[in-house]
Amino acid sequence: MNKVRLGCATLVVKGDSVLLGRSNKKHIYGQLVIPGGGVEYGECFCDTSRREIREETGIEIDNIKQVGIYEIIKPDQDNHRVIIFCHAEYKSGEVVASDDLIDANFYTREQIVDEINAGNICDTPLQMLANSGWA
Numbered sequence: 001m002n003k004v005r006l007g008c009a010t011l012v013v014k015g016d017s018v019l020l021g022r023s024n025k026k027h028i029y030g031q032l033v034i035p036g037g038g039v040e041y042g043e044c045f046c047d048t049s050r051r052e053i054r055e056e057t058g059i060e061i062d063n064i065k066q067v068g069i070y071e072i073i074k075p076d077q078d079n080h081r082v083i084i085f086c087h088a089e090y091k092s093g094e095v096v097a098s099d100d101l102i103d104a105n106f107y108t109r110e111q112i113v114d115e116i117n118a119g120n121i122c123d124t125p126l127q128m129l130a131n132s133g134w135a
Contacts, residue, residue, distance in 0.1 A: 005081045008048040009036030009070075009125070011132055012061055014090035014106050018134055019057065020115075020125070021097060021104035027077055032121045034128055035104065036083070049086045057104045059093035068131060070124050085128050109134060 011034055012019035020032045037052040039045065046064045053061050068085040090106075097104040107115070112135055115121050121129070129135035 002078070003080075006039045006084075007036055007081055008039055008045050008052060008084045008086060009034040009128065010049040010053055010061065010064070010086040010088050011128060011134070012053060012059070012088050012090050017106035017108045018112075018129075019053075019059075019090070019095070019104060020107050020112075020121075021056065021101035023122070024100055024102050027079075028122050030102065030120070032107075032115055032125060033101075034085075034125045035101070037100075039084070045084045045086060048084075049088060053088070056098045056100055057093075058096040058098075060091040061088040062091040064088040068128065070127065072124055083124065087132065 021035050023029060023031050023033045035053055035056045039048045045066055049064050050061060065087050066084055067087045070083045070085055072081045095104050116135055126135060
Protein backbone atom coordinates (compact mmCIF):
# COMPACT_ATOMS: atom_id res chain seq x y z
CA MET A 1 0.00 0.00 0.00
CA ASN A 2 2.69 2.52 1.09
CA LYS A 3 0.37 5.44 1.54
CA VAL A 4 -1.15 7.20 4.50
CA ARG A 5 -4.85 6.57 5.05
CA LEU A 6 -7.14 9.16 6.65
CA GLY A 7 -9.92 7.87 8.85
CA CYS A 8 -12.44 8.94 11.43
CA ALA A 9 -13.43 6.98 14.58
CA THR A 10 -16.36 8.05 16.73
CA LEU A 11 -17.00 7.39 20.39
CA VAL A 12 -20.78 7.28 20.65
CA VAL A 13 -22.22 7.88 24.11
CA LYS A 14 -25.62 6.55 25.22
CA GLY A 15 -26.35 7.30 28.86
CA ASP A 16 -23.60 5.70 30.93
CA SER A 17 -22.18 3.59 28.10
CA VAL A 18 -20.19 3.90 24.87
CA LEU A 19 -20.36 2.04 21.57
CA LEU A 20 -17.57 -0.44 20.81
CA GLY A 21 -17.28 -3.17 18.24
CA ARG A 22 -15.25 -6.37 17.91
CA SER A 23 -13.08 -6.20 14.83
CA ASN A 24 -13.48 -8.69 12.00
CA LYS A 25 -10.13 -7.65 10.46
CA LYS A 26 -7.38 -10.28 10.57
CA HIS A 27 -4.60 -8.33 12.32
CA ILE A 28 -6.93 -7.27 15.19
CA TYR A 29 -9.61 -9.97 14.96
CA GLY A 30 -11.85 -10.07 18.03
CA GLN A 31 -10.33 -6.96 19.61
CA LEU A 32 -12.60 -4.10 20.67
CA VAL A 33 -12.39 -1.01 18.50
CA ILE A 34 -14.13 2.34 18.25
CA PRO A 35 -16.22 2.18 15.06
CA GLY A 36 -15.16 4.32 12.12
CA GLY A 37 -13.63 4.25 8.68
CA GLY A 38 -12.11 6.13 5.80
CA VAL A 39 -12.81 9.73 4.90
CA GLU A 40 -14.11 10.07 1.35
CA TYR A 41 -13.00 12.87 -0.96
CA GLY A 42 -14.98 16.06 -0.30
CA GLU A 43 -16.46 14.72 2.94
CA CYS A 44 -16.10 16.63 6.22
CA PHE A 45 -15.21 14.65 9.35
CA CYS A 46 -18.67 15.02 10.88
CA ASP A 47 -20.24 13.56 7.73
CA THR A 48 -17.70 10.72 7.74
CA SER A 49 -18.52 10.04 11.38
CA ARG A 50 -22.26 9.93 10.73
CA ARG A 51 -21.89 7.73 7.61
CA GLU A 52 -19.43 5.27 9.12
CA ILE A 53 -21.42 4.77 12.33
CA ARG A 54 -24.56 4.16 10.23
CA GLU A 55 -22.72 1.73 7.90
CA GLU A 56 -20.91 -0.19 10.64
CA THR A 57 -23.60 -0.30 13.35
CA GLY A 58 -26.93 0.81 11.87
CA ILE A 59 -27.53 3.62 14.38
CA GLU A 60 -27.94 7.37 14.00
CA ILE A 61 -25.87 9.88 15.96
CA ASP A 62 -26.05 13.58 16.82
CA ASN A 63 -23.92 16.39 18.32
CA ILE A 64 -20.69 15.26 16.64
CA LYS A 65 -17.49 16.99 17.77
CA GLN A 66 -13.86 16.49 16.76
CA VAL A 67 -11.82 15.83 19.88
CA GLY A 68 -8.43 14.48 18.81
CA ILE A 69 -6.02 13.16 16.24
CA TYR A 70 -4.24 9.83 16.50
CA GLU A 71 -1.62 8.25 14.29
CA ILE A 72 -0.94 4.55 13.75
CA ILE A 73 2.36 3.60 12.13
CA LYS A 74 3.02 -0.13 11.77
CA PRO A 75 5.31 -0.73 8.78
CA ASP A 76 5.36 -4.50 9.44
CA GLN A 77 1.59 -4.50 8.73
CA ASP A 78 1.89 -1.99 5.85
CA ASN A 79 -0.28 0.29 7.97
CA HIS A 80 0.04 4.07 8.37
CA ARG A 81 -3.15 5.86 9.36
CA VAL A 82 -4.15 9.24 10.67
CA ILE A 83 -7.41 9.00 12.61
CA ILE A 84 -9.61 11.94 13.49
CA PHE A 85 -11.30 11.05 16.74
CA CYS A 86 -14.84 12.32 17.27
CA HIS A 87 -17.35 12.24 20.09
CA ALA A 88 -21.11 11.96 19.44
CA GLU A 89 -24.38 11.21 21.17
CA TYR A 90 -26.62 8.27 20.31
CA LYS A 91 -29.76 9.45 18.52
CA SER A 92 -31.74 6.39 17.39
CA GLY A 93 -31.71 2.88 15.99
CA GLU A 94 -30.80 -0.65 17.01
CA VAL A 95 -27.16 -1.73 16.91
CA VAL A 96 -26.50 -4.22 14.10
CA ALA A 97 -22.85 -4.98 13.30
CA SER A 98 -21.64 -4.77 9.68
CA ASP A 99 -19.20 -7.16 8.01
CA ASP A 100 -16.26 -5.14 9.45
CA LEU A 101 -17.37 -6.07 12.97
CA ILE A 102 -18.10 -9.41 14.61
CA ASP A 103 -20.49 -7.60 16.92
CA ALA A 104 -21.13 -4.15 18.38
CA ASN A 105 -22.63 -3.10 21.69
CA PHE A 106 -22.75 -0.32 24.23
CA TYR A 107 -20.30 -0.89 27.11
CA THR A 108 -20.34 0.62 30.61
CA ARG A 109 -17.13 1.76 32.32
CA GLU A 110 -17.10 -1.43 34.38
CA GLN A 111 -17.40 -3.60 31.28
CA ILE A 112 -14.61 -1.61 29.60
CA VAL A 113 -12.33 -2.21 32.59
CA ASP A 114 -13.09 -5.95 32.36
CA GLU A 115 -12.21 -5.92 28.64
CA ILE A 116 -8.97 -4.00 29.33
CA ASN A 117 -7.99 -6.50 32.03
CA ALA A 118 -8.67 -9.34 29.58
CA GLY A 119 -6.45 -7.67 26.95
CA ASN A 120 -9.34 -7.26 24.51
CA ILE A 121 -8.94 -3.60 23.46
CA CYS A 122 -6.52 -2.41 20.76
CA ASP A 123 -3.88 0.20 21.68
CA THR A 124 -5.27 3.23 19.85
CA PRO A 125 -8.89 2.73 20.96
CA LEU A 126 -7.58 2.24 24.49
CA GLN A 127 -5.77 5.61 24.27
CA MET A 128 -8.94 7.25 22.94
CA LEU A 129 -11.04 5.75 25.74
CA ALA A 130 -8.52 6.82 28.37
CA ASN A 131 -8.27 10.36 27.00
CA SER A 132 -12.07 10.59 27.06
CA GLY A 133 -12.35 9.40 30.66
CA TRP A 134 -13.83 5.99 29.82
CA ALA A 135 -10.84 3.80 30.76
